[in-house]
Amino acid sequence: MMKSQRTSRPAAAPARAPKPWQLRLYVTGQTLKSVTALANLRQMCEIRLKGRYRITVVDLLEKPQLAKGDQILAVPTVVRKLPRPVRTIIGDLSDTAHLLVGLDLRATG
Amino acid sequence: MKTSRAKSPARATLLPKCPTGIQGLDEITDGGLPRGRPTLVCGGAGCGKTLLAAEFLVRGAMQFDEPGVFIAFEETEKELKANVASLGFDLAGLVRRKKIVVDYVHIERGDAQESGEYDLEGLFVRLNHAIDSIGAKRVVLDTLEVLFASLPNEAILRSELRRLFRWLKDKGVTAVITAERGRESLTRHGLEEYVSDCVIVLDHRVNDQIATRHLRVVKYRGALHGTNEFPFLIGEDGISVLPITSLALNHVASSERIATGIPRLDAMLGGRGFFRGSSILLTGTSGTGKTIISSNFAQAAGRRGERVLYFSFEESPNQITRNMHSIGLRLEPLMKRGLLRIHSARPSLYGLEMHLATMFKEIATFKPHVVIIDPITSLMDLGTDSEGKGMVTRLIDYLKAGQITSFFTSLTQGGKAPQESEAAMSSLMDSWILLQDFEGNGERNRVLYVLKARGMKHSNQIREFLISDHGIDVVDAYIGASGVLTGSARAAQNALEKAAVLAGQQEAAQLVREVERKRAALERQISSLRADHKTEAAELRRIAEQVGTSTRLLGTERAASGILRQADANVAAGARGKARPGRSK
The missing domain is CATH 3.40.50.300 (P-loop containing nucleotide triphosphate hydrolases)
Known part of the structure; x- marks a missing residue:
């Protein structure tokens, strides 16, 4: 199932002007890489996007048909659905610099 | 599994x-x-x-x-x-x-x-x-x-x-x-x-x-x-x-014979034509009548109720039927009855393999008894020699496996020995018929002969074949001291021979007369000699008589004169007088 984890969403968040970021993390089960990726992503978001993001974790083992939509090959993959344009980062997100580039967070940070 | x-x-x-x-x-x-x-x-x-x-x-x-x-x-x-x-x-x-x-x-x-x-x-x-x-x-x-x-x-x-x-x-x-x-x-x-x-x-x-x-x-x-x-x-x-190569030579060889559509040609092939399922090569320079013989073969097969697939790389179906019509060969009825299919394509339309595949496909769908490829050389020109030979091999293997009689025509270039130019292909062929034209007397005439025919008795004769309004006619070519003669030369030679016979007869008569004349002359000579002899004998007799007479006369004369000169001188004078009668004068 698609697990929507409204992670770390403070009460003040809905009042903020910009739309929240929508991030989708594709994983295959609870592998080390999956867990690491989720942890890394959360950490990054907490620092950079606190209160303005939403992470959806998609387990492809449960919903394999969803791999087609975002053209997922590599796992883990993070897809930034919003804001546009869609951006994709693959890997366990342990390389923070590349993650920032991938999410295009350099400007805001 | x-x-x-x-x-x-x-x-x-x-x-x-x-x-x-x-x-x-x-x-x-x-x-x-x-x-x-x-x-x-x-x-x-x-x-x-x-x-x-x-x-x-x-x-x-x-x-x-x-x-x-x-x-x-x-x-x-x-x-x-x-x-x-x-x-x-x-x-x-x-x-x-x-x-x-x-x-x-x-x-x-x-x-x-x-x-x-x-x-x-x-x-x-x-x-x-x-x-x-x-x-x-x-x-x-x-x-x-x-x-x-x-x-x-x-x-x-x-x-x-x-x-x-x-x-x-x-x-x-x-x-x-x-x-x-x-x-x-x-x-x-x-x-x-x-x-x-x-x-x-x-x-x-x-x-x-x-x-x-x-x-x-x-x-x-x-x-x-x-x-x-x-x-x-x-x-x-x-x-x-491609190919659907048969890697082994193990096709069944039929001993059934099929007619060529030209009785005299059948006669040349042991009287019964080609073997079913064999491969036949018909070689000739341009205009020697390859297509005509092919069409004849097609028609003969069609009349037996067999399906014929004709691949033409030079003429359109329409052109072939029209041309054959001109020599009294009607292919349309066979086409209408679905016994003959003419597939025309320019050789350069596509590559060798594509042609081969198209042919395989046509053969597979039409399921013919006889396949004619006219001419195979147009196809072979598309590839290298080895590719061409490979293609023919594949085609023949494929056709033989299906007991389909294959009839290939091959265009040879003038001046080149046909046996040489087709060396690559000939080993694959069971029968090989050669068409040639002879030039002379201001005309060109076609001859045909069987170069090889595996597994059957075949004629070694060169035959002339004539194309007329009512098809093909194979006739004996003139073979004599001065070589093979065809066409008007053959006719002329025939006339010449007749004249020669006449002349011979006349000569013989002449000779008889001459001998007769000679004999008469001889006889005349003999009789004249005899006459001469008669005359001479008569002369001799006359002379002899004359001599006798004169001797007698002399004797009587002497006796008379002795009488006149005294009888006592008779003894001595008689001997002397006898010895030198002239001296006494």
């Missing part, structure tokens, strides 16, 4: 095979691709990798009830459907009936940012999902190498590919993986390293402005396979790999 093509129990214990259903490929690989293993198909751009893979899936789904998954990295589902639709495959329909799943994997180059470790589990999941959704037995990955462009980390990619092929084997699916041909290695990214069971190389070459595709099974672990390069083509109904 068992192969559907296993012909003997012994073979079933060998590597199980998965028939592709692609014409010719299963023959070359002796049954198909290795079942449950990946096969690598590599080749340059435009050589038909994707089509081969697609046909493998489509035929699998249609003919062998093996559903398939097509993972397309290069073409979208829509494009793919359109592309294979041009080969007459209803991919869309198969997708609707859940026989085939097409999954288009789109990855933009440099689209994804890499951050840390990852694997290609997503691809595995998709593949697995697709396979399980329809219970697929076949998988195509076209073209995996796109991954090398989009995923920068080659180390990860390589280890994942290795895992992928392992996984495919474990899954038990027969997979076809396509890859671009590399400069030095078989594939650009060395995929052959991972797929070690079967490697097929496709190639597209241009020779003399005619492009030909070739297929070669480079490797087939644990199985016999043809290692040659086989031409293949992409036709209206998919790929056909």
